[in-house]
Amino acid sequence: MRIGELAKRAQVPPRMLRYYEEQGLIAPRRLDNGYRDYDEYLVDRVRQIRGLLDAGLPTRIIRDLLPCIDHTEDIVVADPDSELRALLERERDRMTERIECLTRNRDAISRYIEALGRAEDRASDPAPKESPVTSH
DNA sequence: CTTCTTACA
DNA sequence: TGTAAGAA
Numbered sequence A: 001m002r003i004g005e006l007a008k009r010a011q012v013p014p015r016m017l018r019y020y021e022e023q024g025l026i027a028p029r030r031l032d033n034g035y036r037d038y039d040e041y042l043v044d045r046v047r048q049i050r051g052l053l054d055a056g057l058p059t060r061i062i063r064d065l066l067p068c069i070d071h072t073e074d075i076v077v078a079d080p081d082s083e084l085r086a087l088l089e090r091e092r093d094r095m096t097e098r099i100e101c102l103t104r105n106r107d108a109i110s111r112y113i114e115a116l117g118r119a120e121d122r123a124s125d126p127a128p129k130e131s132p133v134t135s136h
Numbered sequence B: 001c002t003t004c005t006t007a008c009a
Numbered sequence C: 001t002g003t004a005a006g007a008a
Helices: A003-010 A014-022 A042-054 A059-069 A082-124
Strands: none
Touching: A003 A014, A003 A042, A014 A042, A042 A059
């Protein structure tokens, strides 16, 4: 797909997709006309990159993190940085908190939707004071 | 009309 | 990151 479609699907401006490429976060192929050609799986990858960026992580760290996104278990770390480790641990914990919050909110919404459903059922059928077949 | 590159705020 | 200009 071309940049426009990916931008719409991944909720990221084309400008940023080109930037990610410049930062070595994604490597789209080129069409004959020079247009960037993105693979389907990049839709999710871009969303994840966005999430990492929104979390405040710099592109260079994200670049090192990408292999983990693809579940590559054997990652080679050049320079074990304890500061980086602390940063990532804090980030991970913040994410966990947000996920828990989102989970609670989602469940609350689910319960409300169910309540809406019941209210709708009650309103749709014309208040059966006494159902014809049941009365005797 | 869509995308590309380059440049600037 | 957003926007602009000129080319394809």
